[in-house]
Amino acid sequence: MSATLKIDFVSDISCPWCAIGLSSLLQALARVEGDIRAQVHCQPFELNPHMGPGGQDIGEHLSEKYGSTAEQQDQIRETIRQRGAEVGFEFSPAGRGRIYNTFNAHRLLHWAGVAHPQQQVALKLALLQACHRDRQAMDQSEVLLAAVAEAGLEVDSARTILDSDEFADEVRERESFYTSHGIHSVPAVVVNNRHLISGGQPVEVYERALREIAAQQ
Template sequence: MAEPNVPRLSIDIVSDVMCPWCIIGWLKFRTVMTHFEGRLDFRVQWHPFELNPGMPPEGEDAAQHVMRKYGITAEQSRANSGKMAGVAADLGFVFNRGPDFRMRNSFDAHRLLTWAGALEEPEQEGATGVQSALKLALFAAHFTDNRDVSDHVVLADVAASVGLDRARAEAILTSGDFGEMVRTEQAYWADQNITGVPAFILDGRMLIPGAQDPEVFVRVIENKVLAAAA
């Protein structure tokens, strides 16, 4: 629990499990939360965004996908991947992209994340809640373990690994539960002009796009949150 009289700061993060900069952005932001420990009570909630809503069930070879989508060469794709892997490694996260690494459809993962978000108790510390745990486990399953996070068995495994009810996860995946909520949220954030991820919304009003360095967040929080509350 947060210390008494510590101001609460809501952090809404719009992201996709398929997005490498989303996990990098989160790892950078965790250092921001550490910086303000004891001064702010961060409450984190994740929101859905699909980079590739039309991705077929079989997915697509990741290298070919990036080359086609962004119009770059194989050499440029490898260089970009190497850069991201290096940044992630410095932050303690492993990108383990083998030759069979594929982009996947993330809609069902978002359905489970929406369910997990609904389970968060009001007084629970959002930064260590079950939704964040599930999000990080999905990032690791996709980027580190090269698991198919569109597969229902894999998704149920990951949900159970963070303490969620596996039977309920399976029921959600087979029933289509939370699908309409995901679509509604996606439409809402699109209306807010969120066109790329990650996107961090502080206190429901301050948008910080991209995987910014911690100093950017610290400056905004110091000047626009803590100074205003003083």
């Protein structure tokens, strides 16, 4: 009899390590298929909740936030690109270019989780690809709606949400819940509401952790 795990994947689409983490987690789940059944829920976290319209140059942003040099950023970008390739996620060699406010993307992900839970992860991946592979402006409605279409969800319904404040309170409540429970960096993988796996881990690390947690049930 297979174990069933509830997995909350707490992340921001502007985070490259979240793209690596989700791709790695999905490969781990494929490895344990048959032994473990999992329900993956994408939960919101904003790295830059106060980012204004149009975003900010990524090099400038990273220098201001972390004090990193252009050379350090290039080195980290290449490490990220290589780690992504290992788990089948393609990053633009030139990086993101700019970083944007992602609140509307999280509203759409919340909607997908409520109305179409089986397609929420597909929407998350489409948004991550638009950001990190295609260098799209992630605060633009048409970019978000293109990801909705790619995930096979109703574009008209998504446009109605973007034109309103629907799910804004729900997203803020979820964000507050996770930060109040000590999550201040992403990705964070929370299994069965009690086990935390932090960071964009290799497939083997996720697989081992999932098997250990399932064995405790």
